[in-house]
Amino acid sequence: MMSMKYTCVICVIIISISIIANCAEYTYEIDCNNLRMGQYICPHPEYDLIDPKTQQPRGCTKENKAKVVCLAADGLICTETKNNTFKRDIPCKWTNGYSFETSVLLSIFLGMFGADRFYLGYPAIGLLKLCTLGFLFLGQFCDVILIATQIVGPADGSHYVMPYFGPEINIIRSNNFTYKVPQQDW
Structure with a gap:
């Protein structure tokens, strides 16, 4: 009677371990450019992001964009690179010294x-x-x-x-595509 009880418990443990092991092995290959926020970390935590000379992300172009290495969530494989890293554009400010x-x-x-x-x-x-x-x-x-x-x-x-956390000013401009939303008079 007692050995039957232990045998059932051991069977349940073995089945549980095999189910968990099978779930941990599942990976999905997807297009990482379509990932949503929270499904990736950008830039990659091991990536040295800031260039000390320009105080901007490395590789900033005249279009004010920099390609950085990003890390997809566990279990996701990118079709572009066949691993869990991919490149994504982030905004930056191009400097010329x-x-x-x-x-x-x-x-x-x-x-x-x-x-x-x-x-x-x-x-x-x-x-x-x-x-x-x-x-x-x-x-x-x-x-x-x-x-x-x-x-x-x-x-x-x-x-x-200027220093990365320096006295930067963002100028807000208005043009034909910006307008004031009408407000109700109370």
Whole structure:
């Protein structure tokens, strides 16, 4: 009687272990570009994301996108790579080496000679400021404000290099595709 009881318990344990082992072996091959949030980690935890020179994700292009390696959830195999990693575009800000701090300091101390505009790639305005002593210091004052608020940036269209958690300003613009939603009067 007792051995029959132990035999049943052992059978139940063996069946349970085989079911768990079979479930753990299941993997699904899918297109990883269609994964939803929570089904992947991006960037891969072992991926060194930030480039110390630009303070942006490595491989940032002029289109302000960087391809990074992502990790799919356990049990998912990507059809593109035949393993659990894949590449995905993330937003970034392309920089070409112009330092924000250098621009502001040049504007404050040497702006009357046009050094800030020469540094940012605007030689015509820099020469005009040099010849007129910074438009009699009025142009220098305006440039300090414009550069400090990041309205004037490098001439090549890139962004400033600034610390990853630095004083970045995101300018919100309105155009024909943005509008104010009508509100009810109460």
